[in-house]
Amino acid sequence: MFELKGAMTAIVTPFKNGKFDDVSFRNLIKRQIENGIDCIVPCGTTGEAVTLDFNEYEKVVGTCVEECKGQVGVLAGAGSNNTKKVIEMAKLAQSLGADAILSVTPYYNKPTQEGLYQHYKAIADAVDVGVVIYNVPGRTSVNILPDAVARLSEIDNIIGIKEASGSLNQVSEIIEKAKEGFSVVSGDDFLTLPMLSIGGQGIISVTSNVAPAMISEQYDAFVAGDLKKAKALHHKMYPLHQMMFIETNPIPVKTAVALMGLVEEEFRLPLCKISNTNKEKLKTMLKEYEFLG
Template structure:
């Protein structure tokens, strides 16, 4: 049974000559598993899913499932601003073997709270498997408000939310009001520790692409009650978290992996390579952490 908890990685999708770099992707996944990550999250924002066609999407999920099977679960991203298309992508992921679906709030349309409720209710009914909501108002221009999340938590297969509103007040309201067993996880590396301190159950991390073992250890230290260690890791990781957002995600994290020799420095338009000035700043952080 899928449980939404632990240190999870919003993994990048490596490309080479405009196509999925399958060899590099498999190596990245193995590195995540060896680093102690609890769940893999392919085809999200960090994975550049918005620019994938159906075949690329299916192949990416298939590789993730193949590498993770019997080791860790796969929470596949399936989100767009068209409810019918979300269901189409989600069913592809489920057929490929994904354990659960993560779906970002519809962007651009700016639906009402009732529209958001109906969107997720419709997806949940159509797919049957565990569904995780994803709230990131900075990207979508719409905030899934706590009362809407609380309503959605009553639907059997809606099991949690990736919260990236930046509001601990909103997180508190959800945790207090949602049904028992509904999980709230951090969608923002900066807030993992604060969110866990008020009842969050983990993180879907960007930084874990670069340092899976440190992100995993921070989570483990907290649940083991080693709060001093968890706090020390929070501060150790802080500069890296900042560096991962000096340009639009996933440009910095993918550039970091390229500098580490793990992927090609290749993106799909409209994303592009990092500016030289920001790349130099990124190199300083990576060198300070002993990563390059």
Template sequence: MFKGSMVAIVTPFKNGKVDEKALEELIEWHIKEGTHAIVPCGTTGEASTLDYEEHYRVIEITVKVVNKRVPVIAGTGSNSTEEAIMIARKAEQLGADGSLSVTPYYNKPTQEGLYRHFKEIADKTGLPMILYNVPGRTSVNMLPETVARLAEHPRIVGIKEATGDMKQVSQIIRLCGSDFAVISGDDFTNLPLLALGGRGFISVTANVCPKDVAELFNSWERGDISRAREIHYKLEPINKAMFIETNPIPVKTALAMMGKIKEEFRLPLCEMSETNKQKLAEVLRSADLIS
């Protein structure tokens, strides 16, 4: 259902507000460059500092601008099950094609708690759901056996796996079968995950290199493994640079250097250190993304 290069799109800010014009321009650029799906209001979209009105407005703008040309998978997760249900229902009303729901953070639920959380959301909402497992941010790792239980639900169609653990990815694919979409949540694992049977990536790097990230997937799909490998190594320094500081600080800084958005964050995120900004600029120059 969902596959390819799916950008975890940033939320541009200007003078403390969502920069709607910049967001619209980013979306159009992504579609022109071949991005296969747009994912607003995720980690990279700074969803944790958007209020409800802003969150819904970003989804609304994305759906309107995309206009069914590619799928829109809205970030709807929360560490409150009822809140996650509420946001997912609103995303459906706004016209999203799917939802991305992160494992509850701070609560540190058990595996049974994780199962019940996602099952409750899927039971009470209508969108196809992609689970999102990112223990580095949430302090809880959803194990393959739990994912396999959830994969039996007709509305739970895949998982964004951001453990960086190919053994865990392999177990999930084996347990859940070919109909369940396992998606890379770490750009450095994009190609290895495809080799294991994954369906694509929800990508940070696609924010700055949409054409290359899409072409990596397209090359793999048409069986041009050498071309996919070539792009993987081309993107490796950029993938690393996108995490030189906490995401989305580097990617938003990069987009600002490229003239796409303003360099603006919301606390507790802040601008990069000058040393790291210089390192980032060197990588972008080497990739011909800035002059």
């Protein structure tokens, strides 16, 4: 079973002239691997997954698996507010060779805690690979609580949770209540180090699209017991983390990667290009971190 830990990248999905740009995508993945990232996470929030049709989803996940094969893991996003649709996506990702599935809590429907339990149980029952819960209440209006997560942790192939509630209290309670071996990873770049310090197992990062080496170094430093280095990297990257969320994710991070010459600056509605003011701020910061030129 896939082990959920380490420095992982919620990778952007590049588009060119309205279509998935597989050439740029492969180059992005190669850059991530070369800079020490442990796992690629395609078709998540940062990958504009909700704008991909089923055929595009298959291409993105399939391309990611091809590039990562034998090198790093693939944790494929498969999220929807329709359980049946998630199961179809999860089965497809499994058939394409993804190591595990990352599935966001159903948005808009606002299910109860029991509904969330039944939703994830149905997904886990439908596939053989690992299933990772993704909790991000700021985007979904749903917060899966520690008791429900603990129940789900008893299901063999529900292996962990990407926690982006922003609450260290909630993270602590999940770690305390969940089955031994259940992995909790950060979904907030800002909270990577605090979460590692209380028992978290890694980060699914947005910032690593821009700075994979630094994100990887921070995780490796913590695991090696070099807390001084891990703390220094936390503070060094903090302004960059802030800049990645100056507008709705993934607008800033994709713009940054485009400014670095790695993808086209192309989004799908309802997302649009970053404001000129924020773009100038982004350029200035990328220069300060020596990511341009």
